[in-house]
Amino acid sequence: MKHILLTLAALSITACQADELDTKVADTKTDCGxxxxxxxxxxxxxxxxxxxxxxxxxRIITPGTMITMDHLExxxxxxxxxxxxxxxxxxx
Numbered sequence: 001m002k003h004i005l006l007t008l009a010a011l012s013i014t015a016c017q018a019d020e021l022d023t024k025v026a027d028t029k030t031d032c033g034x035x036x037x038x039x040x041x042x043x044x045x046x047x048x049x050x051x052x053x054x055x056x057x058x059r060i061i062t063p064g065t066m067i068t069m070d071h072l073e074x075x076x077x078x079x080x081x082x083x084x085x086x087x088x089x090x091x092x
Contacts, residue, residue: 032056032076032091040078040086047086048078 032055040047048060055076061067062080071092079088 032074034076034089034091037076037078037089040089043086045080045084045086 033053053076055074057072057075059075059077061077063082073091075092077090077092078086081087
C-alpha cells in the first residue's frame, strides 16, 4: 500500500512540473520583448531610430494615431507622448 501511495505522489509531482514547463515554453513563443525594453520609457523617440527589435510586429503609437484594438501578444507597442518622449512599451 505504501508503494502505491509513493508512486501516486511521484506521478502527481511529475505532472505538475510538466505543466510548468509547458507554460514557460508557451510564454516564450508569445513574448514581444517589451520587458527588456522598459529602459526606453522617458527617452526621446529619436532613440528608436536605427534600432531593431526581436518582435514579429512593431507598432509606434504617436498622439492622434488611430490603432486597432486587437490584441497580439507578439506585437511590440511603443507609445510616444505629446512631448516626443516614449511613455509606454508593451505587448498587445
